[in-house]
Amino acid sequence: HSHHHREGDAQKPMTSDDYVCQHPAYQSHIVSKSPLVIYLSNFLTEEEQKHLQEITENTFTHSAVADASGAEGLRQTRTSQSTNVPRDAVVRCIEERALLFQGFDVPRAHLEPVQLVRYGAGERYHFHTDWYTNAAAHATAALGGNRLSSFFAYVAASEDVTGGGTNFPAVPAPRDERWCAFVDCDEPWENGVTFRPVVGNAVFWQNLLEDGTGDQRTLHAGLPVTSGSKIGMNIWTRQGPLSEDVRGPDV
Numbered sequence: 001h002s003h004h005h006r007e008g009d010a011q012k013p014m015t016s017d018d019y020v021c022q023h024p025a026y027q028s029h030i031v032s033k034s035p036l037v038i039y040l041s042n043f044l045t046e047e048e049q050k051h052l053q054e055i056t057e058n059t060f061t062h063s064a065v066a067d068a069s070g071a072e073g074l075r076q077t078r079t080s081q082s083t084n085v086p087r088d089a090v091v092r093c094i095e096e097r098a099l100l101f102q103g104f105d106v107p108r109a110h111l112e113p114v115q116l117v118r119y120g121a122g123e124r125y126h127f128h129t130d131w132y133t134n135a136a137a138h139a140t141a142a143l144g145g146n147r148l149s150s151f152f153a154y155v156a157a158s159e160d161v162t163g164g165g166t167n168f169p170a171v172p173a174p175r176d177e178r179w180c181a182f183v184d185c186d187e188p189w190e191n192g193v194t195f196r197p198v199v200g201n202a203v204f205w206q207n208l209l210e211d212g213t214g215d216q217r218t219l220h221a222g223l224p225v226t227s228g229s230k231i232g233m234n235i236w237t238r239q240g241p242l243s244e245d246v247r248g249p250d251v
C-alpha cells in the first residue's frame with residue numbers, strides 16, 4: 001500500500017531520503033562558436049530554484065573579487081552579495097548536470113563550490129573575466145589551474161525586475177527574433193549580446209583558449225539591476241582538480 005503515499009510527492013522536501021536526481025529536459029542553443037557560448041533554457045527546475053534559495057537564506061555577504069595583486073577584497077566593481085552553496089543531494093544533481101553537459105571527461109573534482117550572487121536595486125558586477133588574469137596567485141596547480149568554463153544561471157528575479165542582464169560586449173548578438181525571448185533585443189548592436197535574467201535558464205561559455213590562456217572575448221558584466229532584485233548562480237569548472245579543502249567534503 002506504500003505506493004499510495006507517493007501521490008502527494010510534489011510537496012515533499014527536496015532533500016528527503018527518497019529524493020532522486022532527475023535532470024530536466026533543458027534546451028541548448030549555440031550563441032557563438034568562438035568564443036563558445038551556449039544558451040540553456042530550463043536548466044534549473046522550479047524546485048531547484050526554491051531549494052537553492054532556502055538553503056542559502058541569511059548567508060549572503062558582500063562579494064569579494066580578486067584584484068591584480070592577488071588580494072581578495074571588496075571592490076566597487078562588484079556591489080552584489082554572494083554565498084557558497086552547501087553541497088547536498090540537490091546541489092550535487094545540478095553539479096552532475098553541469099559536468100555531463102561538458103561531456104564525460106570532466107571529473108567532479110574540477111568543479112568549484114557552487115556560488116549564488118544576489119543583486120538588489122542599483123547593484124552590479126562591472127566588466128570582468130571569470131578566468132584569473134593573475135594566474136600566479138589564483139590559478140596554481142594546487143588551485144586546479146584557471147577557470148576553463150562558466151555557467152551563469154538565473155535562480156530568481158522579482159516580478160518587477162528591470163536591468164540585471166548579463167552583457168558580453170565582444171560577442172555579437174544573434175539575429176533571429178526568437179532570441180528576443182532570452183536576449184535584450186533593444187541593446188544597440190555595438191554593445192554585443194545581453195542575456196536577460198530569465199529564471200531557470202543559464203548561459204554556458206568557455207573561458208580559456210585551446211592553449212589554456214584566457215579568452216579576452218569572454219569579458220562580461222552583470223548590468224545594474226535598475227529595479228527589483230535578481231539571484232544568479234555560478235558553476236565554474238577548473239582545468240584540473242581542486243583539493244578537498246577548497247571543494248569541501250564530496251558528499
Ligand SMILES: O=C(O)CCC(=O)C(=O)O
Nearest residue numbers: 117125165166221222232
Ligand atoms: O550577474 C550577472 O549577470 C553576471 C555575474 C557574473 O559574471 C559573475 O558572478 O561572475
Ligand SMILES: [Fe+2]
Nearest residue numbers: 128129130220
Ligand atoms: Fe562573471
